Amino acid sequence: MGQNNKGFSETGLRKMRNVLAQHVDSGKIPGLVALVSRNGETHVEALGTMRHDGGAPMRRDTIFRLAST
Numbered sequence: 583m584g585q586n587n588k589g590f591s592e593t594g595l596r597k598m599r600n601v602l603a604q605h606v607d608s609g610k611i612p613g614l615v616a617l618v619s620r621n622g623e624t625h626v627e628a629l630g631t632m633r634h635d636g637g638a639p640m641r642r643d644t645i646f647r648l649a650s651t
Contacts, residue, residue: 589620599627606630613640 598618605611606629613630628640 590618590623590625595625599629602627603629609634612637613644615640615642615644615646 598616602614602616606613611630612634613628613632615629616627618625626642628642628644630640631637632640632644
């Protein structure tokens with residue numbers, strides 16, 4: 583099935599990246615950072631930029647302002 587010994591499949595990670603990239607490519611969000619973890623293995627995807635008008639690329643250590651209303 584193309585899995586490594588920790589349980590992530592290359593196919594599954596590729597599908598996840600493609601779905602996330604569609605959200606960025608749609609222009610609704612400038613970029614994103616996503617993290618999945620399983621059995622001690624962590625996978626991070628950083629896509630797009632920090633601002634709608636371009637700016638710096640999104641990085642795995644990008645800091646976000648989050649709030650609940």
